[in-house]
Amino acid sequence: MPLSPVVPQGGLQVFDSIGYFLRAFRLSREPGLRRWVFLPLAFNIVLFIGLYWLLGGWLSGWVDSIGSGWQPEGSFAFLGSLVEALRWLLQVLAWLVLLMAMASTFTIAVQLIAAPFMGFLAEQADRRISALPLPQESLVNLTKRTLRRELVKTWDWLWRTLLVALLVLILWLIPVINVLAPLVWFLWSGWLLGLQYLDYGADTRQVSFENMKARARQHRWLVGSFGCLTLTLTMVPMINLLVMPVAVIAGTLIWLERVSESR
Known part of the structure; x- marks a missing residue:
């Protein structure tokens, strides 16, 4: 039985994604x-x-080594607390970038391997959301087309x-402005995941x-x-394991109810 579509209540669309999730x-x-x-x-x-088994220990050691030799001496010793705060900030930024990079890599790897299963999940979700009939296609053709499409998207x-x-x-590499680096990467990665x-x-x-992109x-x-x-949810331990299939269903909801011209 099709679900009733979500009707936007006004305001910014950024809050609608929570409802779809x-x-x-x-x-x-x-x-x-x-x-x-x-x-x-x-x-x-x-x-x-x-x-995590392959990269966890190496990444922890690398982040801890950032700025390890930054210890002002002599007349500059009074800058020690400032340098330590800067070192801590750089380590936090490094972890943010690494977490987002790992989340993106992890997501891409799963999507390539599990792409056919994601397609099956989207199809089953579509049947429960929309009353419109789906195009008829054999399981073999669906698998081939899905894998081909994933490779095109990846490239x-x-x-x-x-x-x-x-x-x-x-x-x-630019002082002060470098705090924007994680934000730029986060927004770009979020757009790609969307x-x-x-x-x-x-x-x-x-x-x-x-x-679809247009x-x-x-x-x-x-x-x-x-x-x-x-x-964001992909970077949260334990929750990230369930995010991907739920996001497939949420994406199908958004496509059918807000983006697709079929409505």
Whole structure:
């Protein structure tokens, strides 16, 4: 039975993404969707544990080493507390950048491996949200098309992300302004995640990737805030394991009710 659409109550669209996430969480607990939620969840757990096991110790040591030799001596000894505060700030910024980079890498890895399961989940969610019939497609064709589309998306976003990463690096090297580096990376990563999860719903309706991006630009605040919310939850231990399948459902909701021209 289709759910009634969310009617915007005015104000900024950034708050609407929270409502979609809550609705998606409720939907994810329905019996017909649980098994499709479990499969990406299993991928999340395995990859997250593996990534932390490989990189956790090295990253901790690297961050702790930042500014370890900065100890003013002689007539500059009075600057010790200021230097220590600066060292602490740089370590916090480094952790923020690393957490966002790990969250982005972790998300991309899972999306490439679990892309077909995400597609199945989006399709099942679509059936519960919309009364419109879905395009008929065999399981084999769906899997091939989903994997092909993920590779196209990855390449499209990779070269753009490299340019943004270069900008972030430049900002990081400029005193005072370097505090903007994590913010720029966070906003860019959030926009990409918003597009990614919106695309599952678009792909289910066989809307082209370029067409999806063009429509998403008309809802920048909603898509961007949805992606930033997803990214934030991805960086929270334990919660991040459940975020991805719920975000697929939320993206499908947003696509059908706010972005798609099918309504």
